[in-house]
Amino acid sequence: MPDSAPRSATRRGPAVVIWVIAGIALALLVLPLLAILLSAPWPRIPALLVAPETLQALGLSVLTAVISTVLCLVLGIPLAVVLARSVAWPVIPRRLLRAAVTVPLVLPPVVGGLALLLLLGRNGVLGRWLAAVGITLPFTTGAVVIAQTFVAMPFLVFAVEGALRGADRRVELAAASLGASPWKVFRTITIPLVAPGVAAGAVLCFARALGEFGATITFAGSYPGVTRTLPIASYLASQNDLSQSIALALVLLVVSVGVLLGLRDRWLPGVRG
Amino acid sequence: MSGTAASAPAALIVDITARRGAFEVTAAFHVVAGRPLALVGPNGAGKTTVLNALAGHLTLERGSILLDGRDVAGLAPEARRIGVVYQDFLLFPHLTVADNVAYGIRMRGTRRAAARAAPLPWLERFDLAAFADRYPHELSGGQAQRVALARALAAEPDALLLDEPMASLDVEVRDEVRADLARHLSEFSGPTVIVTHSPADVAALASEVVVLEAGAVTQRGNWEALRKTPATRYVARLVREGQG
Numbered sequence: 001m002p003d004s005a006p007r008s009a010t011r012r013g014p015a016v017v018i019w020v021i022a023g024i025a026l027a028l029l030v031l032p033l034l035a036i037l038l039s040a041p042w043p044r045i046p047a048l049l050v051a052p053e054t055l056q057a058l059g060l061s062v063l064t065a066v067i068s069t070v071l072c073l074v075l076g077i078p079l080a081v082v083l084a085r086s087v088a089w090p091v092i093p094r095r096l097l098r099a100a101v102t103v104p105l106v107l108p109p110v111v112g113g114l115a116l117l118l119l120l121g122r123n124g125v126l127g128r129w130l131a132a133v134g135i136t137l138p139f140t141t142g143a144v145v146i147a148q149t150f151v152a153m154p155f156l157v158f159a160v161e162g163a164l165r166g167a168d169r170r171v172e173l174a175a176a177s178l179g180a181s182p183w184k185v186f187r188t189i190t191i192p193l194v195a196p197g198v199a200a201g202a203v204l205c206f207a208r209a210l211g212e213f214g215a216t217i218t219f220a221g222s223y224p225g226v227t228r229t230l231p232i233a234s235y236l237a238s239q240n241d242l243s244q245s246i247a248l249a250l251v252l253l254v255v256s257v258g259v260l261l262g263l264r265d266r267w268l269p270g271v272r273g
Numbered sequence: 274m275s276g277t278a279a280s281a282p283a284a285l286i287v288d289i290t291a292r293r294g295a296f297e298v299t300a301a302f303h304v305v306a307g308r309p310l311a312l313v314g315p316n317g318a319g320k321t322t323v324l325n326a327l328a329g330h331l332t333l334e335r336g337s338i339l340l341d342g343r344d345v346a347g348l349a350p351e352a353r354r355i356g357v358v359y360q361d362f363l364l365f366p367h368l369t370v371a372d373n374v375a376y377g378i379r380m381r382g383t384r385r386a387a388a389r390a391a392p393l394p395w396l397e398r399f400d401l402a403a404f405a406d407r408y409p410h411e412l413s414g415g416q417a418q419r420v421a422l423a424r425a426l427a428a429e430p431d432a433l434l435l436d437e438p439m440a441s442l443d444v445e446v447r448d449e450v451r452a453d454l455a456r457h458l459s460e461f462s463g464p465t466v467i468v469t470h471s472p473a474d475v476a477a478l479a480s481e482v483v484v485l486e487a488g489a490v491t492q493r494g495n496w497e498a499l500r501k502t503p504a505t506r507y508v509a510r511l512v513r514e515g516q517g
Contacts, residue, residue, distance in 0.1 A: 173330050174363040176350040178377035178428045188376075192367040 041243040048247035057233035065209040068148035072156040080160035113218025143220035148209035156201040163197020282306040285464035289336030291326040298488040309465035311479035320468045356430030360437040362421040364409035371405040377428025399423040414442040472515030
């Protein structure tokens with residue numbers, strides 16, 4: 001590097017610029033949430049929070065998000081293992097697989113909901129066969145779970161895949177040489193090794209499922225107590241009673257932020273330094 | 274190296290070709306219990322490839338691996354009963370020292386309660402009882418090596434492989450750890466193969482030597498024979514280093 005003169009300037013310059021831009025980015029993320037807190041009708045909040053509709057929507061949201069998260073774990077961990085191993089595949093199938101897993105991240109959720117409806121609706125590609133045996137999914141609580149699982153799955157898969165790639169997987173060889181079958185290696189070594197990734201993925205997955213709106217309202221509708229989750233209830237309320245909407249939004253905010261803060265601290269440090 | 278069983282000593286008879294990418298290694302040698310064999314050679318000679326092939330982490334191109342008369346070449350790693358001490362030990366980072374050592378015992382289906390107590394004699398024998406509840410990242414290099422050795426031997430393998438056992442240790446502790454290792458190896462009753470490029474390892478740990486260069490065996494014999502008539506320039510340099 002011959003041009004040593006402007007080094008300190010180039011070093012300092014970007015540092016300041018980066019701090020400023022990072023500050024703007026952070027403000028963009030945090031200020032809207034602050035606005036909720038500032039405009040909340042605090043005296044009325046307690047009454048709005050214990051209103052039957054609020055509790056009903058909250059209960060439904062938590063229940064469906066928990067079931068979706070479990071589904072994402074059961075289905076997503078094996079998918080993450082396959083995705084992590086796909087680095088050895090030929091280019092085209094490898095990219096197709098990665099694209100398929102990424103689709104729900106980039107697809108507008110409403111489109112995802114429509115796609116689910118066209119697949120599993122009463123006259124859908126698979127739905128007509130399900131209808132023939134008496135199973136109707138759209139506009140049921142089951143549909144809420146499917147919509148949430150659809151949009152939340154990539155969060156779990158990518159978190160676990162990242163952990164799988166980061167872990168030194170040669171310890172799996174050591175386990176095999178000690179007499180562990182591939183299944184035992186997976187259960188006793190691979191899964192514990194990626195536990196931080198699984199935990200982080202599950203938290204993100206739950207938060208995403210809890211906030212799911214577009215795919216849910218398209219595929220599952222908005223029936224109180226059946227498919228009307230907190231985000232949907234909050235949106236509907238915003239059409240006529242903004243303070244009710246803010247109260248519901250506050251609940252969502254507290255639950256998601258609480259889950260993020262609480263679980264991360266409990267999981268991440270203890271597992272591996 | 275004292276007498277083991279009354280019957281003929283256990284033997285490992287290797288005659289293999291293995292491939293890693295475009296690189297092919299052919300090696301034939303045999304090891305008997307009580308006379309550990311050092312597999313030496315320059316970097317990239319194929320030593321680790323041979324070790325991985327013996328452990329079952331690499332499929333053979335052809336050949337056989339006879340361990341006490343049974344050919345294990347077609348078996349999965351978990352069925353071979355060949356213990357391995359890896360270069361960087363590959364301890365399980367999420368398990369305590371005791372659980373690392375107990376891992377092989379548990380995989381052999383010992384009941385949980387029995388397995389709880391089972392690692393204790395091994396921990397004591399390897400001077401690890403005080404570290405039973407520590408995690409691998411809390412250990413020194415020498416301690417980690419003892420855990421790796423205890424873990425491999427606790428699974429009661431029929432043969433033992435060591436990959437560059439001193440390479441990840443600090444230079445100051447190597448002599449002490451090596452003497453310790455020699456003592457533990459002398460208590461093991463199966464064939465032992467030590468991959469190394471260090472003449473000090475060969476002198477302290479091995480009775481026989483096989484030299485591997487560019488994927489082929491160039492010399493075999495004991496250290497004395499290598500010193501008297503080195504077959505290649507590499508061997509000549511190796512024995513000179515060992516004298517210095």
